[in-house]
Amino acid sequence: MDRVLYGREAVLQRTGLAARLIGLxxxxxxxxxxxxxxxxxxxxxxxxxxxxxxxxxxxxxxxYKLATPLALVDCARxxxxxxxxxxxxxxxxxxxxxxxxxxxxxxxxxxVQFPRLSLGLVAVASTGWTQEDEERAQRDLQRLxxxxxxxxxxKGAATNWVTKVLTKLxxxxxxxxxxxxxLLAEATVETVLEEVFGRVQQRSESWYGAYRNAGGRGKxxxxxxxxxxxxxxRRRREAEDFxxxxxxxxxGQAYKGLTRVGTRRGRPVLLLDNAHGELGRRLVxxxxxxxxxGRRDKVVVFAASRLREHEGLRHAHRLRLPETxxxxxxxxxxxxxxxxxxxxxxxxxPAQTQAAFDRLDPSGLTPPDLARGxxxxxxxxxxxxxxxxxxAAEAPRAVRPRLTPGxxxxxxxxxxxxxxxxxxxxxxxxALLPQPRTEPFTxxxxxxxxxxxxxxxxxxxxxxSRDGDMALQVRDRLRAEDWPEGPExxxxxxxxxxxxxxxxxxxxxxxxxxxxxxxxxxxxxxHYRRDADLPYRLFHELALGRVExxxxxxxxxxxxxxxxxxxxxxxxVASAPYPRDPHAAGPDPRRAVALGQQAPGRLPDGLDxxxxxxxxxxxxxxxxVWLLTDPLALPDDEVTEKLAHELRQLSGRHLTGNSPLxxxxxxxxxxxHAWRRPSLPPGREDGV
Numbered sequence: 001m002d003r004v005l006y007g008r009e010a011v012l013q014r015t016g017l018a019a020r021l022i023g024l025x026x027x028x029x030x031x032x033x034x035x036x037x038x039x040x041x042x043x044x045x046x047x048x049x050x051x052x053x054x055x056x057x058x059x060x061x062x063x064y065k066l067a068t069p070l071a072l073v074d075c076a077r078x079x080x081x082x083x084x085x086x087x088x089x090x091x092x093x094x095x096x097x098x099x100x101x102x103x104x105x106x107x108x109x110x111x112v113q114f115p116r117l118s119l120g121l122v123a124v125a126s127t128g129w130t131q132e133d134e135e136r137a138q139r140d141l142q143r144l145x146x147x148x149x150x151x152x153x154x155k156g157a158a159t160n161w162v163t164k165v166l167t168k169l170x171x172x173x174x175x176x177x178x179x180x181x182x183l184l185a186e187a188t189v190e191t192v193l194e195e196v197f198g199r200v201q202q203r204s205e206s207w208y209g210a211y212r213n214a215g216g217r218g219k220x221x222x223x224x225x226x227x228x229x230x231x232x233x234r235r236r237r238e239a240e241d242f243x244x245x246x247x248x249x250x251x252g253q254a255y256k257g258l259t260r261v262g263t264r265r266g267r268p269v270l271l272l273d274n275a276h277g278e279l280g281r282r283l284v285x286x287x288x289x290x291x292x293x294g295r296r297d298k299v300v301v302f303a304a305s306r307l308r309e310h311e312g313l314r315h316a317h318r319l320r321l322p323e324t325x326x327x328x329x330x331x332x333x334x335x336x337x338x339x340x341x342x343x344x345x346x347x348x349x350p351a352q353t354q355a356a357f358d359r360l361d362p363s364g365l366t367p368p369d370l371a372r373g374x375x376x377x378x379x380x381x382x383x384x385x386x387x388x389x390x391x392a393a394e395a396p397r398a399v400r401p402r403l404t405p406g407x408x409x410x411x412x413x414x415x416x417x418x419x420x421x422x423x424x425x426x427x428x429x430x431a432l433l434p435q436p437r438t439e440p441f442t443x444x445x446x447x448x449x450x451x452x453x454x455x456x457x458x459x460x461x462x463x464x465s466r467d468g469d470m471a472l473q474v475r476d477r478l479r480a481e482d483w484p485e486g487p488e489x490x491x492x493x494x495x496x497x498x499x500x501x502x503x504x505x506x507x508x509x510x511x512x513x514x515x516x517x518x519x520x521x522x523x524x525x526x527h528y529r530r531d532a533d534l535p536y537r538l539f540h541e542l543a544l545g546r547v548e549x550x551x552x553x554x555x556x557x558x559x560x561x562x563x564x565x566x567x568x569x570x571x572x573v574a575s576a577p578y579p580r581d582p583h584a585a586g587p588d589p590r591r592a593v594a595l596g597q598q599a600p601g602r603l604p605d606g607l608d609x610x611x612x613x614x615x616x617x618x619x620x621x622x623x624x625v626w627l628l629t630d631p632l633a634l635p636d637d638e639v640t641e642k643l644a645h646e647l648r649q650l651s652g653r654h655l656t657g658n659s660p661l662x663x664x665x666x667x668x669x670x671x672x673h674a675w676r677r678p679s680l681p682p683g684r685e686d687g688v
Contacts, residue, residue, distance in 0.1 A: 118150070
């Protein structure tokens with residue numbers, strides 16, 4: 001069943017970006033006028049993990065696989081065959097896979113053949129063969145069977161041609177003073193041409209006459225190709241680039257001379273996932289260079305890059321996804337990379353998140369604000385929205401009315417029908433941060449900046465690495481994954497930080513002690529000893545479940561003239577992660593405190609009646625802000641009204657700064673209802 005990709009209509013709709021580049025509408029494959037004529041850009045979808053790049057490429061494959069030649073390759077998952085020879089590289093492996101996927105028959109057209117690419121792969125496969133290792137040559141040749149089958153399915157699938165190649169190689173070894181890549185390539189190519197290629201396909205050999213030093217002679221070009229490939233370095237890159245050109249040329253030949261019934265109706269499509277790595281660039285750059293030099297082709301390339309600021313995109317024309325719905329301008333400039341259209345995948349909107357939840361769980365039993373709360377937590381990251389939406393749909397019916405974003409992280413979800421359900425939080429964290437060891441990230445997620453992260457690395461992670469500063473290693477890995485950076489948290493992305501803190505809290509299965517959580521926050525609490533660092537110390541006290549220190553400080557400093565600074569400290573301290581218990585039933589404990597429904601316990605000594613009233617008011621206000629701004633909780637109208645009431649009451653208590661408090665009583669509830677962080681000064685639009 002096709003996935004519903006909310007917010008991706010700009011690419012997938014009937015006249016969307018894909019249809020205009022491929023020339024076919026997604027439904028019914030009606031013809032669509034080509035955008036950019038015979039010079040389409042390479043489209044690169046950019047976005048971090050969980051932004052839906054892979055899902056979008058897979059949906060493009062599902063939509064067009066029966067209409068036009070198409071192949072999807074994950075450039076990060078080209079697995080080397082066991083005991084391969086030196087003639088295999090990631091580039092040759094990817095090209096072979098692309099050819100096999102592109103070759104099958106599609107509606108109204110015969111299969112695509114790849115004679116030029118086959119000859120090139122055969123030539124470079126011979127690199128490094130020796131007379132003493134006939135088995136390796138045999139294995140390498142047999143692996144080329146699927147590619148040769150695109151030329152002749154019957155002959156390519158047979159194995160007798162392999163035996164004849166080996167026989168000719170033996171004679172070549174006997175006649176040569178030393179095994180040379182060019183001679184082996186010539187012997188191998190000659191036999192393949194005789195045994196697999198028909199008379200028409202044999203002419204494809206002449207295409208290699210354009211290779212370096214070939215002088216128009218195809219055999220000489222293939223020999224030189226093998227020699228360059230064996231040499232490595234720059235020469236190997238030139239040989240691999242020519243093999244990419246061979247794939248493109250074979251695709252172009254499949255579109256020539258088709259004027260009667262059976263004419264191909266759409267351009268061929270290459271889908272390259274994780275193309276920001278070296279392999280992706282090695283496949284895309286030869287196409288870009290050829291187009292920059294004026295050589296046109298029929299290939300539509302959609303690639304995905306996890307990195308937006310990538311060297312290969314330095315001169316790309318950039319658009320946001322919605323801007324490509326009807327037209328996608330991509331003017332070619334003087335640089336090769338100007339042939340790229342970089343399309344930034346945008347997060348899902350709140351409305352799209354709600355639509356996803358409604359589709360996943362039409363029962364409507366979950367809280368009305370749950371989808372919006374998930375949007376706040378995930379920032380609209382599609383992977384997070386879909387996984388948490390699925391978890392809500394699969395939750396027991398009796399549990400659904402009480403669900404919160406935090407409760408969703410505690411659930412399990414069935415990702416595959418043939419596998420047992422998995423825990424939501426670890427599954428989502430593993431998808432967003434696929435690292436062999438997540439403990440360093442988990443510990444450092446509690447840090448505020450590089451200084452506090454280094455402290456945690458020295459005290460809590462001293463056995464993790466002997467290769468330098470672990471905090472800087474984690475920072476660099478997050479940057480390499482294109483995670484955002486921010487001023488208040490070492491791990492700035494709210495969803496990633498929430499998942500890592502969830503693991504810190506519950507990963508050691510040490511309920512109710514939560515030893516790892518306590519150790520990390522106690523370390524940071526002890527670190528912030530200076531008076532100027534007091535808000536940080538109080539932040540970690542709240543994370544440890546100790547509230548009275550923050551209440552006392554806020555009460556004692558309330559009369560000071562800098563009321564906006566006081567509100568900022570309140571907001572910062574109340575942003576501390578709440579020390580939740582797993583699968584806790586019933587209302588959030590902070591709610592009763594915020595509403596004044598829970599006895600305060602022992603009050604500090606020496607308070608008079610007025611100070612006591614102020615202390616209790618601040619205590620209620622702190623818990624209200626703590627609850628209402630928690631991304632793992634849901635807003636509460638009654639608590640929001642209580643928040644406004646407490647701020648108005650405090651406004652009347654302050655001798656000089658009552659205006660900011662009164663404004664906060666008006667604007668902070670508005671910010672909360674709009675799912676924004678409480679603004680400072682109250683009412684400031686950017687919420688700083």
